[in-house]
Structure formats: C-alpha cells, structure tokens
Amino acid sequence: MSVVSTSSVPEYRRLSIKGVLRASRMGAIQWLVLSAALLVLAITLGTGYLALQFRERALEMSERELNNTALLLSRHFDQQLTDLQHVHDDIVNYLRAEQVETADQFEKNMSLLSAHEMLRTRLAALPHVGGLNLFNAKGWLINSSEMWPVPDISVADRRYFQEFTSGRPTSPVIVEPAMSKVSGNWTTILARKIT
Incomplete structure (x- = not known):
C-alpha cells in the first residue's frame, strides 16, 4: 500500500x-x-x-x-x-514743660500720682503696650503706668541700664527680651535714656 x-x-x-x-x-x-x-x-x-x-x-x-x-x-x-516713640517724646515734652533739668527734679516730679495718671492716659491709646515704667538714675522704679504705688524694683543689673550708665556712646533706644521685674512675665523691653 x-x-x-x-x-x-x-x-x-x-x-x-x-x-x-x-x-x-x-x-x-x-x-x-x-x-x-x-x-x-x-x-x-x-x-x-x-x-x-x-x-x-x-x-x-x-x-x-x-x-x-x-x-x-x-x-x-x-x-x-513709632507709636511708642511718640509716647516717649510726649513724656520728654512733659518734662520740658515742667522745667525738669536735674535727676533729682526728674525723680521728684515723676514719682507723683499725677505722673502716674499721665502715663496711664498716654498709654490708653496703645493697647498693645504692656506698660511704661520710669526708673531713676540709680535704676530704681519711680513710677509705672501699670500700678500705683510702685514697689521697690531695681533694674541696675540689666544690660540696657548698664550700657546707659557706662558713659560710652550708646544707641538712644535699646530693645531686648527679658523677664519683666514689674509684671513677672517675659516681655520685650524698649529702654530709652532720658538725659
């Protein structure tokens, strides 16, 4: 097949x-x-x-x-x-109007209740400012916009006060963060020397 x-x-x-x-x-x-x-x-x-x-x-x-x-x-x-600078300038103008020329006159005039009321009214327009405090030439608190009467508080140990009293040329305004001796809270201090 x-x-x-x-x-x-x-x-x-x-x-x-x-x-x-x-x-x-x-x-x-x-x-x-x-x-x-x-x-x-x-x-x-x-x-x-x-x-x-x-x-x-x-x-x-x-x-x-x-x-x-x-x-x-x-x-x-x-x-x-700038607003705070205007308040500082108003205080200097107040001192000039009162004819304050010495450190003793400054301490005497600015430690009165009327000065406390003046500081409070100046700061009433600035709610963001915590307080305005005035210290004498030795660093002792003589008046405050926050309280009356003022306690015995000294800032003689603070850097800004030591710079202002050192006699060296310094900036007219010193800004530094610190624990406030008046309120006890952290704050930004704007220190200005009044001569």
Missing part, C-alpha cells in the same frame, strides 16, 4: 508556518504586554512629574505667603514702635 500525499506544501514547511503563526501570536501577546508596561511607565512618570510641579508651585506660594506675612508683621511692629 502506498500513501500519496496530495498536499502541495511539504511537511517541514507546514510545521514552520505553524511555528511562525504561534510565534506571531506570542509576539502579539508580548507586544500587548510590553505596550501596557510602557503605558503604565509613561503614566507613572507623567504623574510623578505633575506631582513635582504641583509641589514646586505649592512651595513657591507658601514662600510668597510667608514673605508677605513677614512684611505685614514688620510694618505692624514698625507702626507700634
């Missing part, structure tokens, strides 16, 4: 075509998987880039807001310091 094949394509070619079809089918699946992986990678990179851009914008906006806040605070404190 003899078998005759009627197929015109040889057997090894049929196997090869099946292999190519199978390889092309595997290639299509691999291409699909590779394309999906590339798409996921592109989406991840795009999302990361956008997140970094949003972060940079948020940091820039925060920095701008902080700068604006610092500017507003500095203007606010400048205004408060």
Whole structure:
C-alpha cells in the first residue's frame, strides 16, 4: 500500500508556518504586554512629574505667603514702635514743660500720682503696650503706668541700664527680651535714656 500525499506544501514547511503563526501570536501577546508596561511607565512618570510641579508651585506660594506675612508683621511692629516713640517724646515734652533739668527734679516730679495718671492716659491709646515704667538714675522704679504705688524694683543689673550708665556712646533706644521685674512675665523691653 502506498500513501500519496496530495498536499502541495511539504511537511517541514507546514510545521514552520505553524511555528511562525504561534510565534506571531506570542509576539502579539508580548507586544500587548510590553505596550501596557510602557503605558503604565509613561503614566507613572507623567504623574510623578505633575506631582513635582504641583509641589514646586505649592512651595513657591507658601514662600510668597510667608514673605508677605513677614512684611505685614514688620510694618505692624514698625507702626507700634513709632507709636511708642511718640509716647516717649510726649513724656520728654512733659518734662520740658515742667522745667525738669536735674535727676533729682526728674525723680521728684515723676514719682507723683499725677505722673502716674499721665502715663496711664498716654498709654490708653496703645493697647498693645504692656506698660511704661520710669526708673531713676540709680535704676530704681519711680513710677509705672501699670500700678500705683510702685514697689521697690531695681533694674541696675540689666544690660540696657548698664550700657546707659557706662558713659560710652550708646544707641538712644535699646530693645531686648527679658523677664519683666514689674509684671513677672517675659516681655520685650524698649529702654530709652532720658538725659
């Protein structure tokens, strides 16, 4: 018996075509998987880039807001310091009007109840100022806008008082944080020497 094949394509070619079809089918699946992986990678990179851009914008906006806040605070404190400077100038003008020329006259005139009332009325317009205290040439408290009668308190050990009494040229106003000997709280002291 003899078998005759009627197929015109040889057997090894049929196997090869099946292999190519199978390889092309595997290639299509691999291409699909590779394309999906590339798409996921592109989406991840795009999302990361956008997140970094949003972060940079948020940091820039925060920095701008902080700068604006610092500017507003500095203007606010400048205004408060200017207001306090006007009160200091009013007290100096009061002393000139009273013709106070010596340290003894200063201590005598400024230790009165009328001087206490004058200090209180001057500070009534400045609610942000805690108090105005007057000290004599030896550093003893002689009057305060916060209390009457005044307790025995000395600031002779404070740096600003020592600088003012040292005889060296100093700034007319010294600002320093310290524990207030009058109120007992932390405060910013604006010390001014009256000569």
